Amino acid sequence: KQEVTQIPAALSVPEGENLVLNCSFTDSAIYNLQWFRQDPGKGLTSLLLIQSSQREQTSGRLNASLDKSSGRSTLYIAASQPGDSATYLCAVSYTGANSKLTFGKGITLSVRP
Amino acid sequence: DAGVTQSPTHLIKTRGQHVTLRCSPISGHKSVSWYQQVLGQGPQFIFQYYEKEERGRGNFPDRFSARQFPNYSSELNVNALLLGDSALYLCASSFSRSGANVLTFGAGSRLTVL
Numbered sequence: 001k002q003e004v005t006q007i008p009a010a011l012s013v014p015e016g017e018n019l020v021l022n023c024s025f026t027d028s029a030i031y032n033l034q035w036f037r038q039d040p041g042k043g044l045t046s047l048l049l050i051q052s053s054q055r056e057q058t059s060g061r062l063n064a065s066l067d068k069s070s071g072r073s074t075l076y077i078a079a080s081q082p083g084d085s086a087t088y089l090c091a092v093s094y095t096g097a098n099s100k101l102t103f104g105k106g107i108t109l110s111v112r113p
Numbered sequence: 114d115a116g117v118t119q120s121p122t123h124l125i126k127t128r129g130q131h132v133t134l135r136c137s138p139i140s141g142h143k144s145v146s147w148y149q150q151v152l153g154q155g156p157q158f159i160f161q162y163y164e165k166e167e168r169g170r171g172n173f174p175d176r177f178s179a180r181q182f183p184n185y186s187s188e189l190n191v192n193a194l195l196l197g198d199s200a201l202y203l204c205a206s207s208f209s210r211s212g213a214n215v216l217t218f219g220a221g222s223r224l225t226v227l
């Protein structure tokens with residue numbers, strides 16, 4: 001069964017801290033992996049997409065890495081800010097034939113001023 | 114430029130009723146996908162439509178159906194509503210059917226079944 005796991009479910013850090021969010025997946029035959037941000041009651045915003053042939057992607061203060069062999073991805077957030085408070089979801093695509101994504105439950109991040 | 118728009122934003126139904134949710138993709142996007150997000154869970158894939166044809170289907174009962182129109186907008190229909198259908202229904206659009214494309218999500222339609 002293809003499952004995506006994100007632990008812990010919630011995380012609270014002080015402003016300015018660098019932090020890492022973890023994602024693991026059971027089936028390493030992925031097509032790509034995406035990280036999304038979701039604000040309360042809102043839709044999802046795509047942050048980074050890593051193709052299966054890539055090891056990492058960067059956008060501003062965000063860096064996502066992918067290790068297919070171990071079934072893991074990490075999202076690194078540098079110099080966290082209160083505006084980073086949201087739920088971060090990891091999603092895996094197992095095929096290029098359609099847009100089906102398998103999501104984790106997400107990590108709810110709170111950055112304290 | 115308008116993003117993915119969904120309507121209605123909120124609605125309340127009773128068990129056994131039927132609901133229709135609507136989605137307009139970003140201009141130029143030909144693929145629409147539907148996801149169900151129950152509170153505290155990640156989104157679950159329901160359908161993908163591309164060029165008016167179903168291109169993918171998740172593990173949902175036949176009470177769930179969808180269609181895509183010539184202008185690429187889409188409707189999700191749910192019949193015989195159950196309490197467990199209460200969720201945020203998300204629509205996402207992309208340029209093609211490929212899994213290589215980044216999905217752009219709408220704000221969702223929150224359905225409450227009483």
